[in-house]
Amino acid sequence: MANFSPFELLKILTPRMIARGLIYPCRAAFHVTRSSQPDLRGLAFWRAVAAWLLSPPEPARPPLEAFSFPGDITAVEAGERGAIIIRAGGGALRVLPLAPDLLQIRVSLTGVFPEAFSYSLEKPESAWLPVEMSVRESDSQIELSTGRLTLVIEKSPCRLSLRDGDGLLFEEIEGVGHHAPDGQIVWRTALDEDTAFYGLGEKASRLNLAGQRFELWNFDPGGYDRGDDPLYMSIPFLLALSGGRALGLFFDNPYRAWVDLGTETPGLLEYRAAGGEFRLYLMVGTPAEVLERYTELTGRTKLPPLWALGFHQSRWSYYPQDRVLEIAREFRERRLPCDVIHLDIHYMDDYRCFTWNRDRFPAPRKMLADLREKGFRAMAIIDPGIKVDDQYAVYREGVRRDVFVKYP
Structure with missing residues (x-):
């Protein structure tokens, strides 16, 4: 805080x-x-x-000894769309090449892989063109290669390592673990000790996240200092850089999760999730190539209007209406560049989204027109939640139509 x-x-x-x-x-x-x-x-x-x-504020994180791991490989099968399915005593692993530099890896305890649903993907697996992947098997391991990357799978026990043309990128410690009592999953892998990590969304940290531990759980702290975690935005994507090589890891799982980036052992990555399927996308290349592939997978931001790229003036609420217009006037009189003025929650009627407080903003339409005449756009906050209030029509309609997100 x-x-x-x-x-x-x-x-x-x-x-x-x-x-x-x-x-x-x-x-x-x-x-x-x-x-x-x-x-x-x-x-x-x-x-x-x-x-x-x-109830506790967050799920307990069991020790590694409480997790079950895949064990030895028992069979190798060809799946749909060029996938390879690896079966082991503790479940199954599915490897699907989506591009020569992009692999999808899924783990199933039941050995069944239904059509993958995702909140995150712009381009689902069915939209990718077929990719040729060679399969070589020996007594001790299975080698899957697309030409750009090679996945080596040890048979006893089932463990993965990933290589590109320049050598080893990572090596699993013990495969994906599952905690039966509550459904938690864990995955640990070793990278180079000097690996730099970037990503995970909004973090009050230095740019390189190595040597730290983070929680992926969207949270409104009100205010925060350096090191406070979690914050408002969580994105389960990591860009790992070492020796000029880049590795992208996208964990397609919306559950609450924790990522340890070598707090005890440099280069050791540990990913835990409170539930859900382990579904990982691996991509290799230069940093630009990895980000290009990641955005192809998850979607790219639409080109914003020119004014949105200008200067924004924002704080915890400008009100009442006269104060907003005064701010705009002062900017122009002082010849300070400004394109957008933000309105925080105090423009609302008692914090109800889609409403105006008519005491503070008696003529919002005229205010917006006056701002526009001076060259300003107004940007009003809308919270991703609706106030619980039986006198509030939006709340009543949401309850009647059963549209609100519910706890499981």
Whole structure:
């Protein structure tokens, strides 16, 4: 949490905000329980509310000894679309080449690989052209090669290593582990000790993430200092650089996850997820080639309008309406470049999305027109959540149409 002076805290925290902050966990527990367990009544309902309030803030992370691992390979099969399926005592591994420099790796405990659903992919596996992948098998290992990269799979126990034309890129420690009681998965692999890691979304860290541990769980901290984690945006993609070579790792799993980038052993990468399937995309090449392939896989940002690339003025709320117009006027009179003024949550009617507070902003349409005349665009915040309020039409409609995301 960021450090605020007492004076700053007095400006930010009103008695009403403090009271709401204290009440919020109870209200959240009530509404989550009501939504997720609608049939509960009476004492059973209130017990469920209490259980939600007393639940740990994050899942426990079991020791490695509590995980089961694939074991020895028992069979090798050809799958659809040029995939190779490796079966072992503890499940199965599916390797699918999507491009000469891009592999998809999936692990299944049941040995069955249904059509892969993803929230993240712009280009699903069915959209890629076939890629030839050679298969060589010996008594001790299986070698899969596309020409650009080679995946070597040890048979006893099942472990992967990845190579490109210049040598080894990584080597698994023990394969993908599974924790049966709660469905957690773990994957550990060794890279060069001097490997630099970049990515994972918004992190209050130095650019090179090596030697640190991070959580992938979107969280609104209110304020934060260097080293605080997690933050607002999590992206399970890593760019690993060593000796001029780049390796991209995209973990296509939306569950809460933790990534350790060598806190104890330099070059040792550990990925844990609270559940879901282990589905990893591996891509090699120069940094530019890896990012080109990653964006082909997950989608590319549309070209923004020119004004969006200009100068933005933003803080925790400009209000009322006259103050916003005053800010705009001062920018122009002082000849300071500015293209966009941001409006934070205080433009809303009691924090309800898609509304205006008519006391603070009595004529929003005119205000926006005045800003536009001065060469400004206005950008209003919209939160990805709807206020729980029976007097709020958007909330009532969302409940009626059953459109809100629910806890499992």
